[in-house]
Amino acid sequence: MAAFEKADAVIVGAGAAGAVFAAVLARAGKNVVVLEQGPDWQLSDLISSDIWARRLRGSGPAILYEGRHPVGRTADHGWGTGGAALHYSANFPRLLPSDFNMKSEHGRGLDWPISYADVAPYYDRVAREIGVSGDAKAEERWRPPGEPYPMPPLKTFRHGEVWVPGFASVGITVAPGAVGVNSMEYQGRAACIHDGWCGAGCPTGALANPQATYLGEARVKGAEVRPMSYVTRVLTNTQGTRATGVEYFDSKKERQVQEASLVVLAAFASQNPRLLFNSATDKHPNGLANASGLLGKYVMAHAGAGVSAIFDEDLQNYLGSFGYQFVSYDRHSKTSRKTAFGSTFWNTGAAQKPTDVRGIANVRPDLFGKELDEFLKGKARGLARITAICEALPKIENRIELTSEKDEFGFPLVCINHTFDQDAVGLWSAALDEGVEIAKGAGAKEIWPGRGGIAPQHLLGGTIMGTSASNSVVNSYGQTHELVNLYVAGCGIFPTESSANPTFTLNALSLRGAEQLATNWNSIAS
Amino acid sequence: MGGAEVLLTAAQARAQGVPLRMLTPEEARTLEAVGETLALGARQAGIAHFVDQQLALPPGYALLTIRISEVRPPYVDFYRAALGGIDRASQTLLGRKYVDLTDAEQRDFVTRLRQNKIESWQGPSQSFVYGTLRNDAIDVAYGTVEGFARLGVPYMAHILPERSW
Numbered sequence: 273m274a275a276f277e278k279a280d281a282v283i284v285g286a287g288a289a290g291a292v293f294a295a296v297l298a299r300a301g302k303n304v305v306v307l308e309q310g311p312d313w314q315l316s317d318l319i320s321s322d323i324w325a326r327r328l329r330g331s332g333p334a335i336l337y338e339g340r341h342p343v344g345r346t347a348d349h350g351w352g353t354g355g356a357a358l359h360y361s362a363n364f365p366r367l368l369p370s371d372f373n374m375k376s377e378h379g380r381g382l383d384w385p386i387s388y389a390d391v392a393p394y395y396d397r398v399a400r401e402i403g404v405s406g407d408a409k410a411e412e413r414w415r416p417p418g419e420p421y422p423m424p425p426l427k428t429f430r431h432g433e434v435w436v437p438g439f440a441s442v443g444i445t446v447a448p449g450a451v452g453v454n455s456m457e458y459q460g461r462a463a464c465i466h467d468g469w470c471g472a473g474c475p476t477g478a479l480a481n482p483q484a485t486y487l488g489e490a491r492v493k494g495a496e497v498r499p500m501s502y503v504t505r506v507l508t509n510t511q512g513t514r515a516t517g518v519e520y521f522d523s524k525k526e527r528q529v530q531e532a533s534l535v536v537l538a539a540f541a542s543q544n545p546r547l548l549f550n551s552a553t554d555k556h557p558n559g560l561a562n563a564s565g566l567l568g569k570y571v572m573a574h575a576g577a578g579v580s581a582i583f584d585e586d587l588q589n590y591l592g593s594f595g596y597q598f599v600s601y602d603r604h605s606k607t608s609r610k611t612a613f614g615s616t617f618w619n620t621g622a623a624q625k626p627t628d629v630r631g632i633a634n635v636r637p638d639l640f641g642k643e644l645d646e647f648l649k650g651k652a653r654g655l656a657r658i659t660a661i662c663e664a665l666p667k668i669e670n671r672i673e674l675t676s677e678k679d680e681f682g683f684p685l686v687c688i689n690h691t692f693d694q695d696a697v698g699l700w701s702a703a704l705d706e707g708v709e710i711a712k713g714a715g716a717k718e719i720w721p722g723r724g725g726i727a728p729q730h731l732l733g734g735t736i737m738g739t740s741a742s743n744s745v746v747n748s749y750g751q752t753h754e755l756v757n758l759y760v761a762g763c764g765i766f767p768t769e770s771s772a773n774p775t776f777t778l779n780a781l782s783l784r785g786a787e788q789l790a791t792n793w794n795s796i797a798s
Numbered sequence: 799m800g801g802a803e804v805l806l807t808a809a810q811a812r813a814q815g816v817p818l819r820m821l822t823p824e825e826a827r828t829l830e831a832v833g834e835t836l837a838l839g840a841r842q843a844g845i846a847h848f849v850d851q852q853l854a855l856p857p858g859y860a861l862l863t864i865r866i867s868e869v870r871p872p873y874v875d876f877y878r879a880a881l882g883g884i885d886r887a888s889q890t891l892l893g894r895k896y897v898d899l900t901d902a903e904q905r906d907f908v909t910r911l912r913q914n915k916i917e918s919w920q921g922p923s924q925s926f927v928y929g930t931l932r933n934d935a936i937d938v939a940y941g942t943v944e945g946f947a948r949l950g951v952p953y954m955a956h957i958l959p960e961r962s963w
Contacts, residue, residue: 310858320955323861323941330866331858337868344868351858467954475956590951626949627941629863629933640836640908640932648940648949 279305280797282518282532284503284547287355288775289761289782290538291486296786298493300793305496305530306487307520309539310352312499315483318358318473322628325472328352328359333502333679335542336687339670343573343690343728349540353497354482356540357775359473361595362452362480364404364776365617366395368415368604371770374665378606380613381665382570382767385739386748392418394780399450402485402779403458406450413445414601423455427466431587431656432597432621434714438658439600439618441713442706446598449619450776452480453593468623470594471630479593501528504683505551506535506758512555515758521681534757534789534797536750538782541571541731541764545672546686548735548745548760561752561760563741568672568686570736572769573728575662575692575700579707580635581716583654589624589632596659597621603660603706604771612698614663617771624657635720651718658710660703661729663771664696672734692726700726730774735764749785757797761785808844808851808938820853820874821846825881829931831897832884835904836928837935839948845938849877863933867926876922880931883921884911890918 281297283290286308297304309332319325331351337344350356369388374381396419398404405423425448439446453470454477456463461477461484470479477484491497500523507516507529517531537544545568549559559567596619603609603616626632632652633639639647670691674684692700704721711719738744741753746765752758761782763774770777789796806816818826826846833840852860857871869876884907888896892903899907910916912928921927939945946953 316957319957319959320953321941321959323937324959326861326863326865327859334870335868342868344866349866467956469954469956590954626946626951627933627936629866631936633936633940634933637929637932638912640912641838641905644836644936645838652949 276528276530278531278533279303280532281305281534281536282307282530283536283538284518285355285538285540286353286482286487286497287350287538287762288357288482289778290536291482291490292779292782293536293538293759293761293786294490294495295486295493296783296790298490298495300790302793304490304494305498305532306490307501307503307518307530308353308497308499309502310499312497313352313354313358313473313483315475315477318475320469320472322472322625322631325359328473329356333543334685336675336677336685338687338689339691341573341690341692341726341728343571343688343731348730353487353499358481358483359471360481360775361470361622361773362593362775363595363619363773364406364450364452365599365772366415367391367770367772367777368601370606371615371768374606374768378613382736384748384767385737388416390748391777391780391784392416394784395776398776398779398783402452402480403454403461404450404452404480405455407448410447411450413447414604421450423458426451426453426455426464426593426597428597428621429466429588429592430585431589432592434583434587434656435620435658435710436598438710438712438714442709444600444602444618444710446600446618449596449599449621451593451595453595454478464593466591466593468590468592468594468625471628502681503539503547504681506537506547506560508551508553508555508560508755512553513755515755534759536759536761538761541734541762542672542686542688544760544762544764545734546674549674550683556754560758561745561754563754564743564745566736566743567745568734569668570666570733570767571670571672571688571690572664572666572732572766573690574730574769574771575664575696576727576729577660577662577700577703577707578657578722578727579704579711580655580657580720580722581711581714582651582718583656583715584717586653587656589653589655592621592623594622609699609702611702612695614665614695614699615771616663616699616703617661618658619661620656620658622657624655626652658707660707661771661773662696662699662703663769664692666733666736666768667693688731690728697726730763730769732763732766732769732774735760736767737765738767749788750781751785751796759785759789808848809842810844811847812844816847818846818850821850821877825878826850827897828881828885828895829877831904832908832931833935833938835908836932837939839939840935843938845935848938849934853877863937864930867930879921880927883919883927887916887919891916
């Protein structure tokens with residue numbers, strides 16, 4: 273075992289949330305070590321190919337699945353530095369005020385221990401720090417005013433524009449979507465050239481992936497990133513009152529210990545609970561930070577509803593970014609649907625490549641051989657898609673728990689047990705119905721609502737925030753209630769999920785938590 | 799080859815008869831035949847050598863879509879079960895292995911596989927086998943620079959992929 277110097281902070285996971293904590297603590301002059309289970313991807317590794325891009329996702333410890341709607345490791349999962357944000361859509365919608373008060377306003381779900389006003393300044397900060405393109409004024413029909421985005425919206429393309437009259441035909445207003453993609457050169461990073469390869473990672477720096485933003489900054493300010501480091505446990509003092517570091521296995525599968533004054537768990541939302549469960553001691557027999565018994569509980573996913581359609585023109589659907597062009601919160605009210613409770617977020621305009629699991633060929637999974645060839649060479653040129661992200665309420669029975677199966681080092685794996693309730697299914701079904709009407713209103717010639725099965729997107733919850741150790745795992749900063757120097761970061765701390773893509777909020781919460789930590793370092797970590 | 803590293807595309811590897819490392823020759827023949835049914839050109843593009851090469855890598859570096867599924871490594875177990883299942887079912891249903899079926903019989907077989915309608919099936923979920931092998935076939939037939947060109951879609955790479963896997 274190598275002997276490492278004790279660090280001020282050890283951060284588990286070099287994805288979006290870990291990168292924010294690393295940058296902020298490095299800014300504050302702290303000695304930061306970031307442990308990442310996968311490779312240390314460089315921008316030069318980001319090959320423009322959906323096939324090669326598979327290296328960036330879907331590896332690491334096995335996850336078992338139960339429930340009717342398993343939340344698999346699809347695009348929402350990363351392997352290596354940058355995590356899922358290395359190859360993401362960079363869709364940056366924010367939550368709305370009503371998302372923070374669901375229990376108070378409707379008697380459903382949970383409340384956040386903070387309000388929109390607590391997070392809003394951090395949305396604006398993140399937008400400035402990593403670069404967001406959008407039209408804040410246009411969004412203010414749905415949300416309180418804030419700062420303008422630092423860049424104007426991205427250029428739009430026909431495969432997004434073609435839907436606008438369709439949305440209008442059902443009374444839905446759209447606005448340019450806020451995205452973490454540069455519409456112009458920003459802070460020395462290039463402007464997007466609209467080639468649609470964000471899903472394979474963006475080597476130009478136009479996409480706000482962690483390598484180009486917070487993780488890059490953290491390295492410059494002295495943070496050490498240690499790849500191929502598979503963390504297995506958080507270590508605690510004999511009294512069980514403080515974290516003392518983490519145990520991990522390196523690329524040679526040798527056990528190592530990194531001692532630190534502070535530990536931040538910023539791994540995938542399923543792995544943070546696993547680490548806390550596997551770190552159980554006689555002082556914490558049910559796992560760290562689990563006095564409430566809620567560790568691993570309230571796992572959530574979004575119910576994605578996609579409607580594809582063919583139009584009578586070449587829409588050049590390979591152009592643009594992997595993110596959306598237009599969005600609407602018009603169905604965001606929790607009671608906007610008569611048949612189901614919860615919010616829906618419409619968006620459209622993501623570039624589509626021919627292949628890969630989310631590519632054009634899989635819009636018609638029934639086609640193969642000659643028919644597939646004819647489709648890809650012909651009709652697919654007029655293909656465009658709209659997507660509704662539908663909210664699911666936090667349910668205690670949706671959970672992450674340890675299994676009897678173990679990894680190669682003898683530590684139990686987790687199972688994600690997830691089933692959408694009737695409200696989520698109802699929102700999904702209503703969105704598909706509405707999507708068909710939108711497509712008709714847009715003049716589509718053929719329409720395919722994705723009724724084959726609900727596609728769960730984004731894994732959230734499992735380490736939710738709340739007001740005390742009796743109702744949650746962490747507080748609003750991500751600090752565990754039971755161990756003052758142990759934090760959890762990422763969308764696992766969301767107590768409700770809204771219908772918005774989570775990464776903008778994840779970044780804002782991480783910035784808020786990391787700055788609180790840096791400001792109060794002496795009382796927390798010393 | 800012969801102690802020297804030679805970089806080849808999957809199609810070149812097939813054309814030069816590069817030995818397989820993970821799949822048996824019989825499994826490779828079945829994969830080529832099913833791949834060709836699923837995506838025109840997959841056989842010539844080297845689907846068997848592509849999959850074989852990827853199965854020989856550590857799972858974290860494999861480029862197959864199966865890595866973003868619920869299947870756990872080693873992935874060769876899935877392919878072995880899937881390809882064996884196809885040949886067993888073909889033998890039971892039609893008295894011949896898949897490669898020996900007519901084009902029409904192969905299309906009918908794959909249609910039933912997609913719909914989970916092969917009653918004698920023994921192996922992983924039929925529709926999952928269909929989807930996974932279809933994705934592999936689409937990868938080699940359409941997912942490359944040459945494949946995009948066949949479709950008339952501008953590739954517009956920032957960093958061009960190497961032609962070899």
